[in-house]
Amino acid sequence: MQFKLKHFLFILSLILSVNISAQKTKRQVLEARRVQNQKDQIYINALLSNTKRKEQNVLSDLSDLKYKIKTRESLITAITNESNELDNEIYINQLEINQNKRDLEALKKDYADMIYKSYKSKSQNSRIMFLLSSENFLQGYKRFQYMKQYTSFRKKQGEEIQQKTIELQVLVDTLKLKKDLKQKLLSQEKKEKTLVEKEKKEQENLLSEVKKKENKYKRQIKQFQKEEARIDALIDKAIRDAIAASNKKAGATPSKSAEFTLTAEAKELASKFTLNKGKLPWPVEKGYVSTYYGKQPHPIVKSATIQSNGVRITTEKGSKARAVFEGTVLAVQVMSGNKKAVLIQHGNYISVYKNLENVVVNTGDKVQTKEVIGTIFTDKITDKTILGFVLSDNTKTENPTNWIYKM
Template sequence: MRHKPTYLIVLLCFFLSMSFANSQSDKQKELEAKRQKYQNELKQINALLFSDRKKEKSLVSLVEDLSYKVSVRQNLIKVTNDQANLLTREINANQNEISSLRDQLKELKESYAAMVVKSYKSKSEQSRVMFLLSSDNFKQAYKRLQYIKQYANYQKEQGELIKSKTLRLQDLNTDLLRQKKDKDKLVQDNKLVKKQLEIELKEQEELMVSIRKNLNSYASQAKKKQQEIDKIDREIDRLIREAIAASNKKAGNTSTSSNTFVLTPEAKALARNFESNKGKLPWPVEKGVVKVKYGTQPSPIDRNISIKSNGVRIATEKNAVVRAVFKGTVLAVISQKNGNPAILIQHGNYITVYKNLSKLYVEKGDVVETKQQIGEVSTSREGETMLWFSLYDSNKPINPAIWVYKM
């Protein structure tokens, strides 16, 4: 019948609109997950870095903490704006679809009403029988019978279509009310976050004014700190190279230029197991936030000074216990004359490093299990408790944030 293509087109449009709505919903869920992540991170920052205002932190530490907090809050504002903008697009799309559905429903109801009137006028069984009997031949009678059936089915389909569109319209109106409510809440939440950001930026600027008065001194301190970091990184590199050379020598390989471990079958299996847990490794401390990320980044004190980090620096609570992120063997324990100890744990050709410890629970050669306690994090005189955590593939440092769960 002539009406069939129209019916199919309407259904196709309906399913396309539903598919679009589902993709929008998935995007909203993704943005909401990010928003929750930043909100939780801010709670952790407040708990671990700003819980005790009585302690006199150095200006440098305060600026670093505030810079980190500001960056997270800016990310929160951005993702909330993205959510609000997406909701605006969804609201507009729903309003357009509601308007279109109302027009379609009006047209369908008018068409359906006309069909009902027509059917009523020719409703009597006698008129149908006469319509069939007046056929010129059997073939024409059969076609007329088929037409009567098709017309009845079409009436039923139109009735079902009106019903489904009415339900869709009700759902859209409900969604529209919810979306407007959600958007209003997001806008209000963002106003509060922006207000807090303004306070923090003002506080940050006041601290920077104090620092700029004696910038050379603070820059010198930052360079000295980086030199100490480079020194322990060189020591870690030396220990790993020695371990690689020892594994090669044991395997009968006399080459001194090898940068990879020669592994036993058991060590290879351990390395494969470690690799299969990429992105799922536990945090080396129960509570923590990554204050300094992996890689080279400008100092918040002086943008001309670069901070080079072979791992991540995790701010945690006082007396925090350090845990091995995977089973392995303690490769080495570094004890520094003017610094805090560090532990290296080997997992096949992978090595995890835990720096800035105050207490050690293991020693070289110990076999450890996943989440086994290996020591405690040191707390500085300014009250800052920071674990420096690194990950190496043989002697090459790699980003641990990719390997640790939701880091």
């Protein structure tokens, strides 16, 4: 019966230790996620700091506020998930403490019984008599060995009690730390929720402003879309002209499909580019996607529709645009307001970097992955620094989020 009980306690202890190890690993992942969300939120808040609002900035301000709320809600979710996981750890930790207390009590009881029995037969005479009363030398030797083993076992029991006491104290201290962390997380969660509520009220006020002058803002959006379409048409023409010139140089027969006739070297580069799908670096060192690819309702004025052939990435003032892959500069286009666009060829793929204030590359230059190609323009009215990034396979645009790492 005693053997079965010890076997059961051993299995229970093993299950608890495995559970704690698994829970710890899971919470480490959640903690890393929460820390990253905190960094993101600090960065977004610094990037979208509250400047003095002007009427022409309302849509931009609302877009900023919407993204700030989104990042803060992501942080709250991360805190909640980690807090829940911490609850599981605290529960399992408490179970292990209870188990260790029971083990320690059992060890102390066994040790006390042993000391009591030892005390009853402690006199030197009784030990000598125990040895002398042996029937023969072999029995005497066995009795002597037994006495040595008994003394050794008693010493080992004492050391085990000491070790178990230390382990128990460590568990108790760990539990206290986890409970303290839990309180900090709850406090942070409460603070973030308060800020979200404040930002949502601010968002409601701005939305009511937009609602009052919806037609005016729709005209602004339409004008912006018209300008974007004009720039996209210029870039499309530049790509088609480059394809025609490249194919003519290669002696290829003109085709209606407007595709590059690739050399063996260009095919290899295109193959390498394709293999890096989903792993390409961002065209900026830091930033976030403020407009995604494709046809979509405007994030603020829902009755308006926007068409984006690429993505718009909001970044810091003075940020540099960088090549997402090695290739050759296909063209440097000058747009309205002296803003520039750089087109880089990667076999049959072309990456386009729009809204540059100045560039440091020329047509025909070879560039490497992450090489700086220019400084991104900062709008003096909105104070925003936004890079337009387009990716195409020959003349057909691709969704950059499928190609850029974690975009």
